[in-house]
Amino acid sequence: MNLRHQLAGIAVALVVWEAAGRAVGVDLFAPPSVVLSEYVTLLREGQILHELAGSLRQMIVGYGLACAVGIPIGVAMGRSRIADALLHPWLSMFVVTSVASLVPLFILVFGTGFWFRAAIVFVASIWYVILTVYQGARGIEPRFIDVGRSFGASRWRAFRDILLPALYPYVITAMRIGLVHAIRAMVVAEMFIIVGYGGMIYRAGLATSTAPLLALLVTLMLVGVIANALLRGGARLVAPWYEKRVTSAGSAVP
Amino acid sequence: MSVRALGLTVLSIALGLLLWQWAAWDVSRVVFAPPSAVLARLAADVASGVLLKALVDSLVTLALGFGLAVVIGLPLGFAIGRSARVAAMFDPVLNAIYAIPPVAMVPFLIIWFGLFFEARVALVFLMSFFEILVTVAAGARNVDPLLIAAGRSFGADRVRLVTRVMLPASLPFVFAALRVGLVRGINAMITAELFFAAVNLGALMKQRAQRFDTAGLLAIIVLLALFGLAAQGGLKGLEARLLPWHVRR
Numbered sequence: 001m002n003l004r005h006q007l008a009g010i011a012v013a014l015v016v017w018e019a020a021g022r023a024v025g026v027d028l029f030a031p032p033s034v035v036l037s038e039y040v041t042l043l044r045e046g047q048i049l050h051e052l053a054g055s056l057r058q059m060i061v062g063y064g065l066a067c068a069v070g071i072p073i074g075v076a077m078g079r080s081r082i083a084d085a086l087l088h089p090w091l092s093m094f095v096v097t098s099v100a101s102l103v104p105l106f107i108l109v110f111g112t113g114f115w116f117r118a119a120i121v122f123v124a125s126i127w128y129v130i131l132t133v134y135q136g137a138r139g140i141e142p143r144f145i146d147v148g149r150s151f152g153a154s155r156w157r158a159f160r161d162i163l164l165p166a167l168y169p170y171v172i173t174a175m176r177i178g179l180v181h182a183i184r185a186m187v188v189a190e191m192f193i194i195v196g197y198g199g200m201i202y203r204a205g206l207a208t209s210t211a212p213l214l215a216l217l218v219t220l221m222l223v224g225v226i227a228n229a230l231l232r233g234g235a236r237l238v239a240p241w242y243e244k245r246v247t248s249a250g251s252a253v254p
Numbered sequence: 255m256s257v258r259a260l261g262l263t264v265l266s267i268a269l270g271l272l273l274w275q276w277a278a279w280d281v282s283r284v285v286f287a288p289p290s291a292v293l294a295r296l297a298a299d300v301a302s303g304v305l306l307k308a309l310v311d312s313l314v315t316l317a318l319g320f321g322l323a324v325v326i327g328l329p330l331g332f333a334i335g336r337s338a339r340v341a342a343m344f345d346p347v348l349n350a351i352y353a354i355p356p357v358a359m360v361p362f363l364i365i366w367f368g369l370f371f372e373a374r375v376a377l378v379f380l381m382s383f384f385e386i387l388v389t390v391a392a393g394a395r396n397v398d399p400l401l402i403a404a405g406r407s408f409g410a411d412r413v414r415l416v417t418r419v420m421l422p423a424s425l426p427f428v429f430a431a432l433r434v435g436l437v438r439g440i441n442a443m444i445t446a447e448l449f450f451a452a453v454n455l456g457a458l459m460k461q462r463a464q465r466f467d468t469a470g471l472l473a474i475i476v477l478l479a480l481f482g483l484a485a486q487g488g489l490k491g492l493e494a495r496l497l498p499w500h501v502r503r
Contacts (some may be wrong), residue, residue, distance in 0.1 A: 002342050009343030028365065085262035088271050097481030098356070098441035100448050103473045109285055141295065184355040191449065193356060198358075205361020213361055217347035217354050224353030 006251050024206065030211035044202030048200070052219065055186055055197040056112055059207055063182040067175055070129030074174065077130065077166065078137020091130060099124045099185045103192045110202035117189045117196075124185030125178040134176055135172025137163075168239035287469035296473040305477055308454040312443050319378025320439040327386035327435070328428065334387070335394025336420075337342065348388060354441070356381045360449050370453075374446035381442035382435035389434060393427020394420070429493040433486055440482050 013034055021031025032036070042048045076083040095142070102123060110116035144166060147157045190198025197216070204213040271289045278288035287295075299305040334344050359380060366375035397420050405419040447456025455474055464471035 005339055005342035009345065009347050011341065013347045018364040082262075086266045086269065086374075087260070089263050089266045093479050094484060096437050096486060097479045098444045098482075100441065100445035101475050101478055103448070104459050105468060105475065108463060108466060108468055108471070112268045180353070183353075186355065187479070188357045188445070190333065191360065201358050202361060205364060210362070210365065217358055220355065220358060221350050221353045225350060228353070 005049040008065070026209045026211055027211065030209060030214050034209075034215045035213045038209075039215040039218070041169070042212060042215055048219065051197045051200050052238075054224070055117075055190060056223070058117045058196075059121050059182055059186040061114075062118035062185075063125055063179060065118070066122045066126035066129055066178055066182070069172065070126040070178070071133050072173055074130040074133025075137050075163075077134045078140075082136075084134075087130075091127060091134075092189065094123075094127045095131060097190070098191075099188050101191060106189075107193070112193045112195070117186065117195075120189040121182045121185045124188075128181050129174045129178040130175035133170055134168070136167055136173070140166045165239070172231060172235040172239070176228055179227055179231070180224065183220070183227075275369055285468065287472055290468040291471040292476060295469045296476055299470075299473055299477075304458065304490070305455075305474065307415040309477070309481070312447065312454045314442045315374045315446065316378055316439055316499070319442065320382050320436060322375075322379050323383040323386055323435060324432065327383045328390055328414070328431070331387040331390030332394045332424070335391035336394075338362075341391060341395060344391075348384070348391075352388065352427065354382060356384075357445060362451065363503065369451040373450045374443070374453075377446040377450075378439050378442040381445075382439040385438050386431040386435040389431035390427055391422070393424040393431070396427070397423045425497055426493075429489065433489045436485050437482050440478065440485065442476055 012168065018031045018033060021029050025033055077087050099120065106116055106120055110119050140163060142161050145158050148162045187198045190196040191202050194202050201213065201216050202215055275290060276289045278286050334340050340372045362374045363376050367376050399418055401423055402415065405415050410418065444455060447454050448459065458475055459471060
């Protein structure tokens with residue numbers, strides 16, 4: 001029944017979009033039928049995928065670094081009171097900082113090349129990765145570790161065989177939330193200096209028809225949805241107990 | 255907050271600032287300013303009133319956009335979350351919209367609302383609206399069925415059930431939604447000032463960036479972060495007063 005309702009929801013949304021688009025016209029809000037034909041043309045030209053691949057490559061560097069650095073920091077903060085006390089004020093401060101406000105500063109520091117975009121993505125996603133892993137690491141049942149320790153597990157074994165598996169679900173959630181912020185930051189940075197895929201979006205906004213603009217947004221949406229699905233699929237492989245833990249916490253974590 | 259926790263927080267801030275000062279030691283002021291310069295700049299800016307005037311002007315945008323998002327997002331989120339079927343119908347659509355970076359909507363907002371006040375309000379609305387909607391919908395779904403059953407068996411009708419049981423039970427989520435929504439709204443406020451016609455703090459940032467004034471830029475960033483923290487803290491305080499039964503660590 002769930003799938004049927006979801007499909008119905010998508011169908012209703014498409015119908016509403018089509019009706020609204022026809023009512024206001026392509027220059028304000030192109031209906032999906034027009035966007036689709038425009039989309040095919042854009043794909044044939046090939047620029048859209050080329051720019052997207054280039055932008056994603058830079059994003060992956062920043063995002064990958066954010067995960068590689070953020071996950072251990074999150075675990076440390078969750079398991080050590082001192083690390084928590086020392087890092088928490090800065091974590092709360094950076095989480096509320098707007099990415100857009102950092103862009104002018106980062107341009108001065110890094111220029112407008114590869115490292116500028118990678119750095120913006122890194123800074124935008126790492127704090128969310130840390131925060132999510134931290135919350136997970138802090139909430140792990142102390143009993144699990146106590147049982148392990150009383151059966152003679154060394155500190156290292158307790159960490160590797162008890163703590164880490166219990167953390168997988170949160171690590172995956174952290175990577176998903178981090179990815180949302182990484183993609184957002186990528187677009188913010190690129191739209192500001194009008195390069196790459198974000199630059200394409202900006203230029204499409206100047207056209208008389210909104211169809212190319214919508215096509216670009218739909219592609220971005222697909223990237224987000226597909227990446228999310230891949231991470232979920234990967235999570236099922238490495239941690240089959242993942243779904244149960246996370247769906248109870250709700251999928252709507254911002 | 256205990257004395258010890260307060261001490262550790264102070265220590266953490268002091269250590270962070272020292273680290274920053276040390277990192278900026280050998281670097282040119284143009285590229286990266288040390289915290290001493292930034293704090294001095296912030297104090298001077300606050301004293302001269304430029305920052306506060308710009309911030310107050312920005313707040314009008316924030317208040318209007320965030321207010322609209324709350325007024326529309328709260329009831330709608332509640333309605334979506336109450337029915338499993340409606341929630342299932344909205345789920346893929348909301349996920350799809352959520353996956354689009356809000357800043358990518360800027361060209362659209364320019365087409366519809368121009369470059370000035372209306373466009374800024376629209377971006378603030380858009381960015382906080384979806385956070386509020388999604389969080390409240392999750393909250394309405396998570397109301398303990400036992401509470402509803404208890405209300406029913408004591409003879410509560412539908413209206414009473416909604417106003418006396420479900421609303422109070424989902425209030426913690428409402429506050430969470432307001433907090434997340436407000437922080438996103440503040441982010442949207444500065445994003446809008448930088449991406450539409452530059453005004454207020456956004457215009458100040460662009461001017462300072464052109465003059466390679468990193469201390470001035472960092473002063474604005476620090477001010478915005480402190481403002482975000484204060485807004486979040488204020489809502490947390492309000493929550494603790496209004497919902498004393500909802501214990502939060």
